[in-house]
Every structure is written in C-alpha cells, then in structure tokens.
Amino acid sequence: MGRPPCCDNNGGAGVKKGPWTPEEDIVLVSYIQQHGPGNWRSVPENTGLMRCSKSCRLRWTNYLRPGIKRGNFTPHEEGIIIHLQALLGNKWAAIASYLPQRTDNDIKNYWNTHLKKKVKRLQQQTDPADRSSFQHQTTTAANAAAETTSSNYYNPGNNIDPTMQAAMAYPNTTCNAAPATMAVSKLFQSWMAKVPSPAATDYKAMVAMHEFQDDRQTVAAVSAINGDKSSSSEMVVGRREAGTTTTFSLLENWLLDDMAPGQAAMDGIMEFSAGCYADPIMF
DNA sequence: AAAACACGCAACCGCTATTTG
DNA sequence: TCAAATAGCGGTTGCGTGTTT
Numbered sequence: 001m002g003r004p005p006c007c008d009n010n011g012g013a014g015v016k017k018g019p020w021t022p023e024e025d026i027v028l029v030s031y032i033q034q035h036g037p038g039n040w041r042s043v044p045e046n047t048g049l050m051r052c053s054k055s056c057r058l059r060w061t062n063y064l065r066p067g068i069k070r071g072n073f074t075p076h077e078e079g080i081i082i083h084l085q086a087l088l089g090n091k092w093a094a095i096a097s098y099l100p101q102r103t104d105n106d107i108k109n110y111w112n113t114h115l116k117k118k119v120k121r122l123q124q125q126t127d128p129a130d131r132s133s134f135q136h137q138t139t140t141a142a143n144a145a146a147e148t149t150s151s152n153y154y155n156p157g158n159n160i161d162p163t164m165q166a167a168m169a170y171p172n173t174t175c176n177a178a179p180a181t182m183a184v185s186k187l188f189q190s191w192m193a194k195v196p197s198p199a200a201t202d203y204k205a206m207v208a209m210h211e212f213q214d215d216r217q218t219v220a221a222v223s224a225i226n227g228d229k230s231s232s233s234e235m236v237v238g239r240r241e242a243g244t245t246t247t248f249s250l251l252e253n254w255l256l257d258d259m260a261p262g263q264a265a266m267d268g269i270m271e272f273s274a275g276c277y278a279d280p281i282m283f
Numbered sequence: 284a285a286a287a288c289a290c291g292c293a294a295c296c297g298c299t300a301t302t303t304g
Numbered sequence: 305t306c307a308a309a310t311a312g313c314g315g316t317t318g319c320g321t322g323t324t325t
Contacts, residue, residue: 019293019319041310057311058294093313105293108314113291288324295317302310 016050020059024049028056029064037065062105069101073110081107082115 020028031047037060040053049056073081077099084095092104092111099107 017295038311053310054312055294061312062293090314104313109292112315286325288322290322291320293317293319296315297313298315299313300311303308304306 015052017055020051020063024051025059025064028059032060032064037061062103065103067101068103068106070106073102073114077102078115078118081111082119085111085115 027047027049028043031043035046037057040057043049043053043056044051051059080098081095084098088094090108090111092108096102096104096107
C-alpha cells in the first residue's frame, strides 16, 4: 500500500548531512538542468548523491536556483519585508512571493538578524503613551470586530504607518497574527467597499475576503491577489473570470513595483491605508 | 596573541497539507 | 478509500567568521 519508501527512510544509512560541497552542487545543478526541478525523490536515485530528497530540494530552492539575489537588501526590500511581516506575520513563503529574487529562508534570516532588531529599536524610540494607546485601541478593535462594531484604532496623533504601529505594538511575532489579519481584512474590505460589486463568479474571492479569521486564509487571499497558482488557484480563476483584477492595482503596485524611488506606489498605499484606519465609519 | 563573545547564514528538524498507489 | 510518502513551510541549531576584551 502507499508509495514506495524514499531515501529518507533507508534507516538513514549512507545519507550525508552538513554543508554541500561544490562537487555535489555541480551534480545537482546539471541534473536539474537536464530534468528540471521537481520529483525530488528521484534526484538522489538518479544522481548518486548521498543526500535525501529533502536536502536536495532545499539546496536548490535556497541556494542554487537561478535568479537568486543574495545579501545587500535594499531599503525598498526592507520596507516591503517589514510591511508584509506586520500584515502577514511570519509567513516567509508568502512574503518571499513578493520578492521573487529572494528565498523565504533568506528573508527569514534577514528578519531574524536585522529587521527584528530594527523594528524593536523604532518601537523603543516611539512615545510609550502613543504605543500603549494604540495597543489598547487595537485590542479594543479586535474585540469589537467580532460584533462588527466600528472602532477607530488608528492613532492620528502621529505619522507612523498603522501597520508599522501594529508591528511595534506586537513585537512578539506570535502576537502579530491578530492585528495583522485584521489589518489585511480591513484593507481589503475597504477596497471592496470602494469598487463596484463584483460579479457573481467572484463568489469565492468574496468569501475569502470575509473569512480572514485565520492566517492561512489571509495568505491564500493575498496569494490569489498576486496570481499565485498554488493553493488558491480557484480563487484566482474566479476573480480573473469576473474581470476584477484591477481592483487591487494599488496594492499590487506597492508590493511589486520595484522602481527606484517607487515611493509613489508606496506613498499611495500608505495614504490609502492610513485613510482607512482613520475612518471610523468604514471600520 | 588568544580567549570570549556576537553575529550571520546554511542546513536540519518537526510538523501539516497534499499527493500517490 | 485510506495508508504512506512527498512537498513545502516555519522554527531552530550549529558552525564559520568577525569583533571585542
């Protein structure tokens, strides 16, 4: 019954671990050049590499894959990572999908070694009164959301982006999920409110928009917006059939636009985002 | 000069969702 | 239909290197 066992289950006998050698890299790359990535189970079998399939896949996706940019994160990339981390939490694969040249592992490492501290520093530099006020308002809004009660939890007294505030108010990543989910939900709900009603075929996307209770759905929806063909392909198809792709152009511009001072798109989203948060009627 | 410490990153581990036979 | 394996993800670890004492 089931699949035949792979190299992983060979009792671990003869499976090499630790850093890859240049020779192993060459073997792996030349095999993938001939056969393409995927079907990782067959890679060790056909190449003679004494590595498990999992290790081969990881080495390819995180290091050998063409087009990977390593190190030297630009301020723009940093901004995107910080922003998306505040929105999505530690969903590195989802964040990496917006930075095609970066791997999720690279982004995760960069966050853990640089950006987390940076955000923390910014947090400490922020007026504690503002922070506790925002934290209180965020919690209140979270509770109120369950009753579809409006709440103005954006603190208009400072000029800090609300999603950055969320990151500051919840430095512990495990606590980021709630405000992050809310932030995305509110952002999309306001988007939906500002555009004509979608066609009936957009049903699945609409359902997803209103089901942001858990991060997985948030990521699925965001992936759909980005045209991700994986888990949310049905939603993408539904939305594209309905011809509503342009609905999210502002968000897409902000997330994907890599032009040097591409601040226009970024400013747009910031402005729009702040406006949404500040609008007590909308929320 | 050398030991101690801090940092960055590649790779591993454990888990879940999906796929396969 | 279901058990077992794969693929993929996020958290964590361990090692090499740089910096400080």
